[in-house]
Amino acid sequence: MDQLLQHLVNTLIMGGTYALLGIGLTLIFGIMRIVNFTHGELYTFGAYMMYFFATILGMNFFVSIAFAIAAGMVLGALIEFTLLRNKRGADIDTTMLLMIGAWIIFQNVEQLTWGGIAKSIPSPLPEQPLTLGPVSLSWLRAMVLVVALALIAATYVVINRTKLGKAMRATFQDSNTAALMGVNINAIYTTTFGLGSALAAAAGALLGPVFVVTPTMGDLASLKAFAIVILGGLGNISGAAIGGFILAFAEEIGAGYISSGYRDAMGFVIIIIVLLFKPTGLFARTERVG
């Protein structure tokens, strides 16, 4: 029982960052229909930016997180602006090939810039763990969960309560009509990609200090993000948030009770099972056919 509680706490912490990754991708993949293989690279980028600001420049830990997120947003917007803007309406394979190309470039640029050796980011938070009854967790991990939840809430507010969010939702529903209503479609797409990328970078910036930072850390992140998006249903933000926690739970249980080697396999097993039995995701409403 205590062990299960500990697993649940771990689930919450990983789940928060997975939810960030998933929400970021569901905006881009679910709504722009871009199979975004750079998503994991943005996650890596966020982690390296965190390393750069916090460890190399020695800036304040929390300011560094904010800067890393901002850097991710700028890079994401740049990707959309340079690579995808001219390919609006192209088929899904075309944009996917562009994203694979960009992914290879980013990963190797990171390898060249930072080298292959893993970087660790020291955190200013207290070392000794926070003990709550039978479970214990580090202050760092608790901070990760709090910040992740805050960012999820902020995203939810932006999408559902602001004028920008309204324009985004209108564009996703029907871009032609939105354009007629005076929405600047290009700006919306760039913003969406930037916002999605910022969330991926946030996940990287938060997990970077927990683990270590390597150029290939994002490879699995892209695929896990796809798993979360599929689980939650395309373009469904709350679905992605819940999907993030489900994936984290499946991984925690898989690693805890089957074999730690198969931790990363859980996401793919989820993808395969969900797509085969409920391709619209777990939380999708049934849509009208035809």
Next chain:
Amino acid sequence: MKRYLPIIALLFFASVPLWLHDKYYLHTLVVAGIFMLAAMSLNLLLGYTGQLSLGHVAFFGIGAYTSALTSLGFSLSIFGYQITHEPWPPFIGVILGTAVAGLCGYLIGKLAFRVRGAYFVIVTVSFAEVVRLVALNWVELTNGPLALPGIPPLTLGFEWTGYMTFLSKAQNYYLVLAFIAFAYVVIKRLVYSPYGRAMIALRENETLAVSVGISVTRYLVLAAVFSGALAGLAGTLYAHYIQIIDPMIFMFLNTVTMVIMVITGGKGTLAGPVVGGLIFGIAPVILRNYVGPEVQWILYGVLMILIVYVLPDGIVPAIERWFNRPPTPAEKNGSSLALQTGKGRA
């Protein structure tokens, strides 16, 4: 002329070991040929049915591991049962590896073609990752990250013909060349048959194809079986040539290499993956003199983006268009001159 081009190319490549004696270059060509074979198999799915399989390396790796384990033997216990396999001759491994990969193509086809487009891509990627993790973690069977060393080279022959072991670079070169020619003929006959027409019809307009009686599942699965089996064949050749394999064989970058070969050469053309395979098989040899592997990959990425923007159909269709293009003004003058003289004679 165009009809004989494949034969001329085959003769040219057959002559290569006669004048190229550098072992490293031959080795490069053998590996390039193996990946070319894998790219040709990918083209069957990506080019002719329009389904992008980004887990293609799974078939390649499954072929490699099956053939390696068949010829090395293994011993493992499942649910208390002890299973021991004594080593078999490598050529049986090649056949089994091809068959098992084809079977995986069948299963993946049956399951994955219920979803299309982006979802199909993600299912195939996931499949490859699961297979990689199994290869990494099922240590009893695969030796995990410690690799399977000492895979015997391929030996062919009968008692009455004597045996030939494919050890040298030149021998393996001819072996791979023969299989490429074989695969080329198989793919050509398939795509120019009613079977291939059905695949192309599904790619171009699925609703219309279905309305004339073409079964989606049947032909997509058929393509997946052939595609998987040929990729598996390439994997078996790789295992017996390199003689050591580890789970790194399932790297996503290997799939990316195949995809780049196909789209650069021209998807949906017979010659496309051959041309793409040559370019990206040889490019690393030239590039390594100037740049490190990271820069090389960056160049690949840049090239991929450029291809999508500049030559979306790939090199081969571009060359075909160049030859079939309407005559330029200068040539037009020439031809009208010929017409005039013709008239004059009449």
Next chain:
Amino acid sequence: MINPQTKLSAPILTVEHVAVHFGGLVAISDMNFEVHEGELVSLIGPNGAGKTTAFNVITGFQKPTQGNVTFRGTSLNGLKPHEVTRLGLVRTFQRTSVFEKISVFENVLIGLHRRTAASLFGTLLSLPKERSAEEALREQAWEILRLVGIEHEADELGGSLPYGDQRLLGVALALAASPRALLLDEPVSGMNASETARFVELLNKLRSKGTTIVLVEHDMPMVMGISDRIVVLNYGRIIANGTPSVIQNDPEVIKAYLGGGIKHA
């Protein structure tokens, strides 16, 4: 124009109690009609009356909410579109439906898919039997192109044909699939008068070969001139079913749809 055999033959296609609901929207409610062997039946009605949905249900592209379609004694319930085609019930589509990037000749070869005799094994070995089967297939493709009258465009790309000829190619594709009954969805919409005349000629040729035809069409003069029987749909419901002269004088049809001008057609 009434085919004298019509009354004698048994129904080849039966639509019984078919209904289609999209969420709360009723596209078709309780539709019942029969088509007899060799007959030409037109399905008419205002836009949104449910004609194309009826076609989709009959050919397996749309699952009915309830009801049953029977073709030559076989229930089509749960069959996939390609299986319906295999039974000999072949359709065309409302919008131009040709393989645009493939030559006209290859288009028809694809349409001939059902008549392919080649085995996979023989194909890979390029056996003489498969090569002669391919030869025979090409001969049949020429026949169909000549029947439809676009053989001079065999080498053009499907998408590069003039609009009227694309419609003809669409019909050629359907004909290649060996239909016993042909369902044509607005075949002459967008055609000019001479193209329409040519198309009517083709339909008459097909009828003389005994092909059953179901037509969805807005071109009233053509429908009245060519049909054995007309089924009129309005708001997903059949409001009339009879010969052109009966339909022309049916007060409900005139009220709901035709408006009276039709008598002059």
